[in-house]
Structures are given as structure tokens and as C-alpha cells.
Amino acid sequence: MKTQFTLGAVQLTLHRWPLNQPNHSLQAWDAADELILEHALPLLSLQHTEPATPLPVLVLNDAFGVLACALSASAQGTILQYSVQDSVLAQLACRHNLAQNHLSERDYKALTSLDALPDAPQLVLMKLPANHSYLAFQLAALSKVLSVNSKLVIAAKAKDITRNVLALFEQFIGPTEASLTIKKCRYISTTFDATLVRPELNFPLRWSLDDDNKTLVNHANVFAREKLDIGARFFLQNLPTVASGSTVIDLGCGNGVLSLQLLTQQPTCQLILVDESYMAVASAKATIEENMPQYVAQCRFIADDCLTQQSSDSADWVICNPPFHQQATVTTHIATQMFKDAKRVLKTGGRLRIVANRHLPYRLQLEKLFGHCQQLAANPKFVILESIKRS
Ligand SMILES: C[S@@+](CC[C@H](N)C(=O)[O-])C[C@H]1O[C@@H](n2cnc3c(N)ncnc32)[C@H](O)[C@@H]1O
Known part of the structure; x- marks a missing residue:
């Protein structure tokens, strides 16, 4: 280099x-x-x-x-x-x-x-x-x-x-x-023109999930700010059923769409929403605050590079729709780091569940890292993969 x-x-x-x-x-x-x-x-x-x-x-x-x-x-x-x-x-x-x-x-x-x-x-x-x-x-x-x-x-x-x-x-x-x-x-x-009449911008953008009245809040630089990502759509149909009181990390939370759904399904879970984009973290916080204000106290919103700040052996679940680029560069190395960090922060018996584009080599990576990986669902574009931390 x-x-x-x-x-x-x-x-x-x-x-x-x-x-x-x-x-x-x-x-x-x-x-x-x-x-x-x-x-x-x-x-x-x-x-x-x-x-x-x-x-x-x-x-x-x-x-x-x-x-x-x-x-x-x-x-x-x-x-x-x-x-x-x-x-x-x-x-x-x-x-x-x-x-x-x-x-x-x-x-x-x-x-x-x-x-x-x-x-x-x-x-x-x-x-x-x-x-x-x-x-x-x-x-x-x-x-x-x-x-x-x-x-x-x-x-x-x-x-x-x-x-x-x-x-x-x-x-x-x-x-x-x-x-x-x-x-x-x-x-x-x-050249700056102080007299210019400037357009009004309507950030953050708000839109609703198809079949319910939940609103996603989207600052200007958040992923999928104008509509639901197709990978996230498939993940919403395949989110885990988590036990009462579980600690769940939403890694690369974006606007918080996965956490919002998870919290609806299991209102007693403790959620940690992490993203490296400040606008994503702010969007996710606003999404939870606007839709489920009574549960904000059991959510933490953290700007971090993967799970650097998170203690080892501390989570029951990590859910993740991983990024496939860094700035303009298409890459899988951030996803790889996310999987390694997930393994470190999961308790023994804890699970990582991801949605992945079919052509990406994540199944092999997870098998190597966790010793196994199960494909739970698939559609023509995406797969849902899960690994359990055995030790
Ligand atoms: C594919 S998007 C998923 C967003 C949201 N969870 C969803 O399903 O719509 C991946 C997210 O990972 C975030 N991300 C990228 N690199 C990261 C890193 N090093 N640490 C934490 N988050 C990261 C991006 O900002 C983006 O919000």
C-alpha cells in the first residue's frame, strides 16, 4: 500500500x-x-x-x-x-x-x-x-x-x-x-451569495413501514434513508424470537428498523444499537423515541467502529445486516470485523444472526469462525445465516 x-x-x-x-x-x-x-x-x-x-x-x-x-x-x-x-x-x-x-x-x-x-x-x-x-x-x-x-x-x-x-x-x-x-x-x-433565497430541506426524512403505522426517522446520510432496504425487508421476516430480558446488539443499526421490530416482538429486551455513522445513531434514537418512547430507557445508542467499546461475553444476540462498502470502496472486510467482534461479545450460547447477499462468502467465514453456520432462510437474493458461540 x-x-x-x-x-x-x-x-x-x-x-x-x-x-x-x-x-x-x-x-x-x-x-x-x-x-x-x-x-x-x-x-x-x-x-x-x-x-x-x-x-x-x-x-x-x-x-x-x-x-x-x-x-x-x-x-x-x-x-x-x-x-x-x-x-x-x-x-x-x-x-x-x-x-x-x-x-x-x-x-x-x-x-x-x-x-x-x-x-x-x-x-x-x-x-x-x-x-x-x-x-x-x-x-x-x-x-x-x-x-x-x-x-x-x-x-x-x-x-x-x-x-x-x-x-x-x-x-x-x-x-x-x-x-x-x-x-x-x-x-x-x-462564491457565497448572501442574498440568495435558499430552498428548505426536510431532513430528517420520515416514512412508514408498509403494513403498520411505525415511522422510520432518517437523517440525510443514513443508509436506506428513503425506503426500506430489500435485505432488511427479508431480515424483518426472519428476526429471532428472543427470550425475555435478553441483551440484543443491533450492529450497523442504520435508522433502527430491525431494533424497532425486535422491540415490538419482545418489549422486555435490552437493546444496544451501534453504528459508525453519527447520523445513523441519531436516526435510530429518534426512531425508537418517536415510536416506542416507553422503551427508550432500555436502549443504548452508540457510535463505534464495529463493537470496539462493547465488553466481551456480554450479549445474548447480535443481529446484523452488514455493510458491503466503505465510502466508495466495495469491501467485505468491515463485515468480517463485525463477525469477529460479535463472537467476542456474545456470551457462550449467544447467537449471531445476519442477512447476507447470496453471492457473498459469509457462510464460509462464519463456519470458520464459529465452527458452524446454519442457513435459516433464503430467497433469490438473500440468505439468513446464524451461528452460535459454543465457547
Ligand atoms: C446495510 S446497512 C444496515 C442498516 C440497517 N440495519 C438496515 O438493515 O437497514 C449497514 C450499516 O452498517 C454501518 N457500518 C458500516 N461500517 C461500520 C462499522 N465499522 N461499525 C459499525 N457500523 C458500521 C453503516 O453505517 C450502515 O448503517
């Missing part, structure tokens, strides 16, 4: 998160990050007129910390950067890469996707998120804090800069245009 990043005088060692990625051709930055930094770093010295006050810099969607590290290495204490991420993994990557490059966290403040943005940032670096709902949400939030002096530096892969994307910038920020393609990426120039 290529780990040495060089841009002008900035030299960094950068890793993706989680460490030990199975695909060694992946690296922790791309050409769009380089383009952003080529435009942004020269602005640091131009804009900074008053060394006593750190320059407020806002960074959005830094996947593994290349933007944070390059800013920190170049600005040497003259900026205060606010880094907004929806992903626990992205935050862990940032912290890891700052530390391994001996860069202090003094000038770095991590914000989640639902935190308020700092007022009047002088400089904004933005890596485009893949999800356009989340882009609209971020642009609407930005438009409330930008000043006419704010400079925006934005880039993405050329194929991701569509007419719709540019239209969102025009609607929320102001006049916008994209550069020609440079190393398969384009740079977006946009």
Missing part, C-alpha cells in the same frame, strides 16, 4: 482505517485531495493577517485525515481547523494519522455531522460526499455560517461532478462553475 504522501514541502505517512486493509492497492488519499490541497495551502499564508488569532478553517468529509494532516503540517499553529465527519472510522483515521506524523491535535477540533458549524470560517475545504442528500444538507448548513469573505476549496472525481451537484451549489451557495478535468478530477469554484 502506498503510504508516503508528498505535496511541495509537505511529506506525510498516511494509513487508511481500519489498519491492516486486505486490499493493498488502496491508499488514504486520492487526486481530489491533492487538488484541494494544491489550491488551499497557498491561501493559508495569503489570508492570515493577524498571527495572534488562529484562522478558522472548516474541513468537510476528510476520509482518512490527509486534509487535516497537510493543513496542520503547513499552518504550524496559525489555524484552528474544524473537521466535520459523519464517520467514526474517518475520525479514528484522522487521529491516527495526525499522531503518526507527530502533529498536535491542539489546532484540530473534530465535529460530527450533526454538530453546529463554526461561524464565519475564513477557509472551507470540502471533499464531495457521494450521497447528494448529505451534500444538500451540508451546503444548507454551510450557507448559514459563510461570510462573503469565506473562501471555498472543493474538488471531486470528475465523474461525480454532475449537473445536479453543480445545481445544488448554485441553489445553496451562489454562482458556481467546475474546472476542466485534471488527473480525472475537477475543482469547483463557487
